[in-house]
Structure formats: structure tokens, C-alpha cells
Amino acid sequence: MKILTLAGLALAALAGSALAAPTILNVSYDPTRELYADFDAVFAKHWKEKTGQDLKIDQSHGGSGKQARSVIDGLEADVVTLALAYDIDSIAQKAKLLPEDWQKRLPNNSSPYTSTIVFLVRKGNPKGIQDWPDLLKTGVEVITPNPRTSGGARWNYLAAWADALKRNGGDEAKAREFVTELFKHVPVLDSGARGSTVTFTERGIGDVLLAWENEAYLALQQKPDQFEIITPKVSILAEPPVAVVDKIVDRKGTREVATAYLEYLYTPEGQDIVAKHFYRPTDPTVKAKYADKFPALELVTIDDTFGGWANAQKVHFENGGIFDQIYQPQAR
Amino acid sequence: MKRHTLPGFGITLGYTLVYLTLIVLIPLAALFLKTQSGGWHHFWETITSPQVVASYKVSFGISFLAAAVNGVLGVLAAWVLVRYRFPGRRLLDAMVDLPFALPTAVAGIALTTLFAPNEWIGQFFAYTQPLGAWASPQSPTGAWLATQDWARPYLGPTGIRIAYTQIGIFIALTFIGLPFVVRTVQPVIQDLSLDVEEAAACLGASRWQTFTRVVLPGLLPAIFTGVTLAYGRAVGEYGSVVFISGNLPFQTQITPMLIISKLEDYDYTGAAGLGFVMLLASFAILLVSNFLQAWNNRRNGVA
Numbered sequence: 032m033k034i035l036t037l038a039g040l041a042l043a044a045l046a047g048s049a050l051a052a053p054t055i056l057n058v059s060y061d062p063t064r065e066l067y068a069d070f071d072a073v074f075a076k077h078w079k080e081k082t083g084q085d086l087k088i089d090q091s092h093g094g095s096g097k098q099a100r101s102v103i104d105g106l107e108a109d110v111v112t113l114a115l116a117y118d119i120d121s122i123a124q125k126a127k128l129l130p131e132d133w134q135k136r137l138p139n140n141s142s143p144y145t146s147t148i149v150f151l152v153r154k155g156n157p158k159g160i161q162d163w164p165d166l167l168k169t170g171v172e173v174i175t176p177n178p179r180t181s182g183g184a185r186w187n188y189l190a191a192w193a194d195a196l197k198r199n200g201g202d203e204a205k206a207r208e209f210v211t212e213l214f215k216h217v218p219v220l221d222s223g224a225r226g227s228t229v230t231f232t233e234r235g236i237g238d239v240l241l242a243w244e245n246e247a248y249l250a251l252q253q254k255p256d257q258f259e260i261i262t263p264k265v266s267i268l269a270e271p272p273v274a275v276v277d278k279i280v281d282r283k284g285t286r287e288v289a290t291a292y293l294e295y296l297y298t299p300e301g302q303d304i305v306a307k308h309f310y311r312p313t314d315p316t317v318k319a320k321y322a323d324k325f326p327a328l329e330l331v332t333i334d335d336t337f338g339g340w341a342n343a344q345k346v347h348f349e350n351g352g353i354f355d356q357i358y359q360p361q362a363r
Numbered sequence: 364m365k366r367h368t369l370p371g372f373g374i375t376l377g378y379t380l381v382y383l384t385l386i387v388l389i390p391l392a393a394l395f396l397k398t399q400s401g402g403w404h405h406f407w408e409t410i411t412s413p414q415v416v417a418s419y420k421v422s423f424g425i426s427f428l429a430a431a432v433n434g435v436l437g438v439l440a441a442w443v444l445v446r447y448r449f450p451g452r453r454l455l456d457a458m459v460d461l462p463f464a465l466p467t468a469v470a471g472i473a474l475t476t477l478f479a480p481n482e483w484i485g486q487f488f489a490y491t492q493p494l495g496a497w498a499s500p501q502s503p504t505g506a507w508l509a510t511q512d513w514a515r516p517y518l519g520p521t522g523i524r525i526a527y528t529q530i531g532i533f534i535a536l537t538f539i540g541l542p543f544v545v546r547t548v549q550p551v552i553q554d555l556s557l558d559v560e561e562a563a564a565c566l567g568a569s570r571w572q573t574f575t576r577v578v579l580p581g582l583l584p585a586i587f588t589g590v591t592l593a594y595g596r597a598v599g600e601y602g603s604v605v606f607i608s609g610n611l612p613f614q615t616q617i618t619p620m621l622i623i624s625k626l627e628d629y630d631y632t633g634a635a636g637l638g639f640v641m642l643l644a645s646f647a648i649l650l651v652s653n654f655l656q657a658w659n660n661r662r663n664g665v666a
Contacts, residue, residue, distance in 0.1 A: 096627045097627070100626065100629070121629065125629070170520060172520065177610060177624070179624045179627060179628070180623060180624050180627050217611070218516075218519070218524070218527060218609060218611075219527045219609040219610065219611070220609065220610045220611055220612075221610060222605065222610060222620070222623065230527075234475070234476075234479035234480070234481065234482070234526070235479065235480060235481035236479065236480065236519075236527065238520075348628075349628060350409075350412075350625075350628055350630060350633070351412075355414065355612075358414070358611075358612040358613060359613070
């Protein structure tokens with residue numbers, strides 16, 4: 032009898048601890064490592080105060096496309112926080128883990144923070160780079176990852192394209208010419224955004240790095256005496272989206288906490304952390320608070336300029352798309 | 364009656380077949396089936412597109428060069444390790460295996476760090492240094508080079524570029540291929556009897572004659588085997604090359620990198636197609652290696 036009671040107690044304790052300590056997995060992309068390390072700690076504390084539960088949050092980081100593929104192939108992500116809506120679309124379409132209209136479920140196209148593409152140059156800006164056309168000056172070397180393998184690189188490419196369109200009154204041929212020329216100035220095409228950052232900051236290759244604004248600030252924070260950030264006049268509005276993965280949270284019974292986790296990103300506390308990690312907040316008050324940190328520039332959107340991600344992907348980055356075409360054997 | 368050390372032909376053969384099927388045949392068959400899932404046309408288009416063909420040239424061409432260089436330097440290293448006694452020989456001998464043991468990514472990052480323009484070895488190829496001065500735009504040779512299309516990728520803004528060019532890929536592939544040649548040739552050199560060389564010398568052969576007529580014929584099959592193994596390894600190498608290659612289409616993009624790029628497009632069929640081509644190539648190389656080994660054994664009377 033005593034043994035039975037003990038066993039019952041043990042079982043109850045087990046069940047209790049399972050209830051008390053839910054674990055969620057956030058599958059994210061490369062540059063958000065520091066952001067979510069910080070945010071997870073704050074949210075876990077908030078969750079403990081609210082519900083008394085000890086929440087454990089696991090993080091997985093990698094190239095955005097690769098992360099999406101892992102989720103499709105069975106990585107049990109409660110939430111995905113990726114670089115491109117296109118990658119979450121793929122999860123919805125190929126693995127049917129969440130509805131295809133997932134992007135309508137949270138404010139701002141499910142993007143709690145935005146970012147853009149800026150230039151990181153060497154201290155003193157020796158090549159005098161101020162805006163996109165300066166990248167084509169003779170002798171200027173530009174570092175960007177390969178758009179075929181890197182989500183970040185696609186933003187770089189599209190930002191350059193959008194700027195050229197603006198300068199040439201929407202002339203697609205001129206934009207293509209500009210981007211073709213631009214890639215002739217690229218000596219190394221790393222496969223991911225972090226790889227390019229290392230090539231530029233550690234290996235000393237290139238005069239300008241096309242980078243996420245937050246990556247550029249991180250590099251600057253680490254070596255303030257070596258680099259400068261140049262914000263071009265026009266760039267692209269990057270909206271890294273977040274989503275709860277329905278099928279997985281329903282199976283694991285974590286829907287409530289996963290939803291609260293993402294919603295917390297939109298609160299003033301969440302937005303403050305986001306801004307501290309150099310992502311542009313979307314909350315108006317937090318935005319105003321950090322206004323001097325993020326220089327104003329003209330931001331174009333994927334939807335207006337390229338007819339949405341799916342279309343941009345098809346026209347520019349698919350096998351045989353424009354990016355493949357601008358690399359020709361005799362190009363050099 | 365012939366006695367076998369391991370009894371039971373049926374059991375051993377059965378085990379071998381099951382084992383080979385599970386570990387080798389099933390995955391390979393799955394790979395082949397996958398290539399066919401997109402249809403023959405898609406498969407053919409993928410493996411013959413210009414960018415892919417250019418990557419074969421980079422992968423197979425540079426691997427061949429690297430294996431050939433290992434064929435010379437590796438034999439030299441094996442010779443030194445067998446024939447001479449010197450302090451640190453055992454240490455050197457053990458170091459030959461390092462490229463085997465080191466995770467390839469570590470090798471790649473280490474080599475890139477050494478050969479990047481602002482790093483240890485790379486800095487000596489700056490235009491202001493003796494090693495790079497001949498290519499500087501101010502020198503006559505450098506001025507001529509600057510007009511040559513093929514040379515342009517190697518001329519960085521401050522010096523000769525090694526990492527992120529085909530030279531970088533070559534260095535990485537030489538590095539990972541070295542142990543294959545040394546380890547195949549070493550035992551053969553050990554077995555060479557000194558008497559024969561002494562006899563050749565007594566009969567009036569010069570050093571060069573002794574080497575080309577007496578020593579080399581015995582070594583040649585082993586050298587070929589070592590070189591094919593090094594070649595086979597280099598063709599499929601990804602981890603170390605991806606860091607040091609600039610990954611530029613038509614210039615420094617290796618085929619394994621394109622496989623990753625296909626996966627990124629969710630083009631699993633295309634990726635499998637490229638994988639299958641690499642597989643066929645490796646298989647052909649290994650087949651050649653096996654024939655060479657058989658030839659080697661026959662000549663040495665082992666058979």
C-alpha cells in the first residue's frame with residue numbers, strides 16, 4: 032500500500048513537473064542569436080510571474096532556408112522566427128504544419144520588428160561610399176553572400192535592384208545592368224550572412240559589406256575603431272516574420288505559451304529588447320524613443336516593388352532566374 | 364584441402380552482401396530513384412546546365428592538379444620517412460595523418476585564416492613584399508598581368524590573392540589528399556630491397572638511371588593508387604573547400620556547393636541528380652584505383 036502511494040506520488044510529481052515546466056523550441060535564423068538569448072530570459076521571467084510555471088525555451092539558429100527545411104523535415108518547432116515570409120510559406124505549403132494565411136494572424140504582417148540593408152565600410156570610409164551608385168566605383172570591392180543560398184543576400188540583391196529602379200524611373204533593364212555590374216565587384220560569395228561578415232571584418236576582404244542593419248551594428252559594437260555604418264538614401268524594408276506552428280503546439284500542448292511568447296514581442300518590453308539589439312521596433316512609442324538610433328531613409332517594400340516574395344523568388348532567384356543569368360562564363 | 368582462417372563461405376558472403384546492401388546499395392538506389400522522380404528531362408537539364416558544367420571543371424580539374432602534385436611531393440615525403448633517420452621523424456610520420464583526423468571544416472577555416480590577405484602567410488604576397496612585388500601594378504609583369512582576363516581574379520587590391528581563388532581550393536585539396544599518397548607508397552618503399560639499388564650502382568648505373576629504371580617501376584603502381592584515392596577524395600570534398608573558395612559561379616564554385624544551393628531551392632531532384640553524377644565519377648575513380656591495385660599485386664607477385 033505504501034509503495035503504491037509512493038508510486039502515485041512520484042507519478043503525480045512527474046505529471047506536475049511536466050505541467051509546470053513546459054519547453055518550447057524557437058527555430059530562428061542566424062543574426063537573431065543575441066536578440067533571442069536576451070528576450071527568452073525576460074519572457075521566461077514574465078511567464079513565471081504570470082503563471083508560476085518555469086518555462087524552458089530552446090533556440091536553434093542557422094540560415095533561414097535551412098531552418099525552414101529542418102522544420103519541414105521534422106524538427107519540432109513551436110514557433111518559427113525566420114528571415115523571410117517565403118520560408119514560413121514553404122513550411123505551410125510543403126508540410127502543412129500551419130495554415131497558409133498564417134501571416135494575417137499577428138500585427139504588421141506578423142513582423143514584430145523590421146530591419147533594412149545598410150553598408151558597413153572601413154573606418155574613415157576611404158573609398159568615399161555614400162550611396163548605391165558609389166559601389167560601382169573602380170576598385171571598390173563589395174562583400175555579400177550568395178542569394179541562391181542566403182536569405183540575407185536576397186534582401187541585399189533586391190535592395191540594390193529597388194534603388195536602381197528608383198534612380199532610373201522604373202526601368203527594369205537599367206536595374207538589371209546595375210545589379211550585373213554590382214556583382215562584378217564581388218570577389219567572394221559566401222553561402223551565408225555570417226560568413227560574409229567574417230570575410231569582411233576578420234579576413235579584411237572588401238571595401239563595403241552589404242549587411243542587415245543589426246549585423247552591421249553588432250560588428251560596429253565589437254570593433255568600433257575599425258568600421259563605420261553608411262545608411263544609403265534608399266533601401267528595402269525587411270520584415271522578418273514570426274509564427275506559431277499549429278500542428279506542433281497542438282500535439283505538445285504548448286499553444287498558449289507559444290502564442291504568448293510571440294505576442295510578448297509586440298509589447299513595449301519586448302519592443303525595447305528588440306531595439307536594443309538594433310532591430311527597428313514597430314511600436315510607435317518605442318520607435319520614437321529610439322528615433323535617433325535608426326537614421327531615416329526611404330524604405331521600399333517587397334510587395335510594392337517586386338509583387339511579393341513568391342514572385343521575387345521566382346523571377347530573380349530560382350534556377351535559371353535573373354541572378355543565374357547575370358553570372359555568365361564570359362562575364363569577366 | 365585448402366584451409367580457411369574464417370570458416371563458412373556461405374555465412375561470410377551472406378553477411379557481406381547484407382552489410383553492403385544496407386550500408387551502400389540501398390542508399391545509393393534511393394539516390395538514383397530520387398533523380399528519376401523529376402523525370403529524365405529535368406535530370407539531364409540539371410546536370411548539363413552551364414553553371415553546373417563549369418563547377419565540374421573546377422571540382423575535377425583542380426582535384427586532378429592537387430592529386431598530381433601530391434603524387435610527387437607525397438612520394439618524396441614517404442621516401443624521406445622510410446629511408447632516413449632523423450630527430451622528429453616519428454612526429455613527422457604521425458603528422459602526415461592529420462588531414463585524415465582533422466574535421467574538414469577546421470582545416471578549411473585554418474587554411475583560410477593563414478592565406479587571407481591580412482593574415483600570416485597571405486601578407487607575404489602583398490605588392491609591397493618581395494613575394495608579391497612581381498605582380499604589383501607598378502612592375503612590368505604586374506602591368507601585363509592586369510591586362511590578362513585569366514589573371515584578374517588573383518590580383519587583389521593590395522596583393523596577390525590566394526584564399527578565395529582557385530589557388531586556395533588547390534591548397535585545400537592538396538592538404539586533404541597528402542596522406543593518401545604517403546600511406547600507399549610508404550610500405551612499398553619499405554619493401555624495396557637496397558641490394559637491388561646497390562647492384563645497379565655496381566653495374567655502373569648513375570643515380571638517375573637507378574631511380575628511373577630500378578626504383579620507380581616498383582613504386583609506380585602504388586603511386587597511381589595513392590593519386591587516384593587522393594583524387595577521389597578531393598572531388599567530393601566540401602567542408603574544407605567551402606571556406607577557402609570564393610564560391611563565385613564559373614570561377615570558384617565546386618559541385619558540392621551547387622548541391623547545397625539546389626537544396627536551398629527545395630529542388631531535391633536536382634540535388635540528387637548532381638549527387639548521382641558525383642557518385643558515378645567517384646565510382647569510376649575507385650574502379651580505376653582497384654584495377655591499379657590488382658595490377659600492382661600481380662607485378663609484385665602477390666596475387
